[in-house]
Amino acid sequence: MNAQAEDPLLPGCLYVVATPIGNLGDLSPRALKVLESVHAICAEDTRNTAQLLAHFGVSTPLKALHEHNETRIAAELIAQLQAGRTLALVSDAGTPLVSDPGYALVDAARQAGLNVQAVPGPCAVTAALSIAGLPTDEFLFAGFLPARPAARRARLQVLAQEPRTWVFYEAPHRIAECATDLAEVLGSTRLVFLARELSKRFEQSVRLPATELPAWIAADANRLRGEFVLAVAGAPARSEAGTLDARSLLRALLQELPPARAARLAASLTGEKRQTLYQWALEWSGTKPEF
Numbered sequence: 296m297n298a299q300a301e302d303p304l305l306p307g308c309l310y311v312v313a314t315p316i317g318n319l320g321d322l323s324p325r326a327l328k329v330l331e332s333v334h335a336i337c338a339e340d341t342r343n344t345a346q347l348l349a350h351f352g353v354s355t356p357l358k359a360l361h362e363h364n365e366t367r368i369a370a371e372l373i374a375q376l377q378a379g380r381t382l383a384l385v386s387d388a389g390t391p392l393v394s395d396p397g398y399a400l401v402d403a404a405r406q407a408g409l410n411v412q413a414v415p416g417p418c419a420v421t422a423a424l425s426i427a428g429l430p431t432d433e434f435l436f437a438g439f440l441p442a443r444p445a446a447r448r449a450r451l452q453v454l455a456q457e458p459r460t461w462v463f464y465e466a467p468h469r470i471a472e473c474a475t476d477l478a479e480v481l482g483s484t485r486l487v488f489l490a491r492e493l494s495k496r497f498e499q500s501v502r503l504p505a506t507e508l509p510a511w512i513a514a515d516a517n518r519l520r521g522e523f524v525l526a527v528a529g530a531p532a533r534s535e536a537g538t539l540d541a542r543s544l545l546r547a548l549l550q551e552l553p554p555a556r557a558a559r560l561a562a563s564l565t566g567e568k569r570q571t572l573y574q575w576a577l578e579w580s581g582t583k584p585e586f
Contacts, residue, residue: 305412306380306381308409309400310413311390311391312416313414314326316418318494326416327351333355334355335382337372338386340387365396365397365400373404373409376407376409388522393436422494423462423524424462427490427526429526430529433459436461440465449550451480452547458531458532459529461526462525464525465523467522470523471513477527478509480505481505482542485527487504487505488525488526488527489511554573554580558573558576
């Protein structure tokens with residue numbers, strides 16, 4: 296056993312503690328020891344964390360720290376650390392700060408020259424990548440995509456050009472629309488990996504071409520439930536791609552140009568028929584033909 300696991304907590308240290316994303320058995324012995332021993336635990340939602348602590352018989356006091364109050368209370372918590380108290384930072388599930396609150400506190404602690412230590416453990420991003428079967432020597436984490444449809448599609452147009460594997464989170468009430476957008480933007484040649492309910496009883500994952508994802512989700516109402524992580528194969532190198540993807544380019548151009556000009560420019564760059572591109576542009580933009 297690593298002797299460091301038995302070391303007492305350091306005075307004035309902020310411990311950033313990863314907690315289970317589903318299976319409670321994934322809480323590490325070190326994480327449990329820290330949660331038992333600190334003076335207080337800063338939690339994204341104290342109700343969720345209270346349930347976790349109750350399961351393990353931990354009675355450490357809780358203090359809410361979330362996106363609406365973390366900037367305001369950071370100074371108070373820094374003062375406690377400077378006085379020698381030990382604090383733990385947790386999110387509702389997984390590793391804090393990965394699309395979760397905590398940045399303001401960690402940043403303030405660093406600026407104050409305080410000790411900040413990681414207590415590693417579960418993270419939905421790395422859990423999904425580990426089973427996706429996509430390249431992971433480099434990857435891009437994109438957090439949550441925009442909620443508004445137009446903004447989400449625009450973001451996907453940018454990400455579609457990313458050569459690295461990219462991974463993001465999605466909410467259950469948006470997963471069907473997101474899958475449709477992925478199919479339209481990426482086409483049939485790009486692989487998409489979807490995982491839901493990672494480490495939970497109904498964990499499920501699938502890897503398939505982007506165009507097949509909407510039908511897969513629609514085939515079973517249960518596939519709309521849970522917490523979702525998606526990973527997408529990176530864009531092929533330009534030498535492998537051969538030519539620009541006409542549909543993706545046209546969508547990007549429509550953000551700045553009227554349909555006729557966007558279609559003409561996309562045709563000149565890709566070799567696709569201008570009339571075909573113009574018809575797509577009219578459908579996507581909802582405008583009438585220009586005469």
